[in-house]
Amino acid sequence: QLQLRESGGGLVQPGGSLRLSCIISGLSLDTLNDWNIAWFRQAPGKKREGVSCIFSRGGIRNYADFAKGRFTLSRDDAENTVYLQMNSLKPEDTAVYYCAADQYVGSTSWFMTGLYDHWGQGTQVTVSN
Numbered sequence: 001q002l003q004l005r006e007s008g009g010g011l012v013q014p015g016g017s018l019r020l021s022c023i024i025s026g027l028s029l030d031t032l033n034d035w036n037i038a039w040f041r042q043a044p045g046k047k048r049e050g051v052s053c054i055f056s057r058g059g060i061r062n063y064a065d066f067a068k069g070r071f072t073l074s075r076d077d078a079e080n081t082v083y084l085q086m087n088s089l090k091p092e093d094t095a096v097y098y099c100a101a102d103q104y105v106g107s108t109s110w111f112m113t114g115l116y117d118h119w120g121q122g123t124q125v126t127v128s129n
Helices: none
Strands: 003-007 008-012 020-023 038-044 048-052 062-063 071-075 081-086 097-101 123-127
Touching: 003 097, 008 038, 020 038, 020 097, 038 081, 048 081, 062 071, 071 097, 081 097
Parallel strands: 008 123
Antiparallel strands: 003 020, 020 081, 038 048, 038 097, 048 062, 071 081, 097 123
8 A cells, every 4th residue: 555654844934945755655566656746735725736746757747837946846766755845935835735646647637636546644834934
């Protein structure tokens, strides 16, 4: 059973940076490269939205418009970890951030929450003075 665990959230001032980690376990005979790993976020009272996704077998990355130029997704296959580096954070980035895994999403569907069967528990990011 695939398991995902996020860490790295916290309180940061506007303009600051955070790096979130998503550790994936239970891969069995698969490797991390066999899975598409995405980050989502959910702010209070809002729907969960896609932030970024790194695709299997090649590592192509897609980003939501609000994340382009500020957030960077990377993957460490040896550590079974996916990182979300977030720079120039804004108060509107405040949310619970989740990582999710799926083997079938593509460039036109990666942001659809219903397609993911495997989720982490989330990590809170608060951007405030």
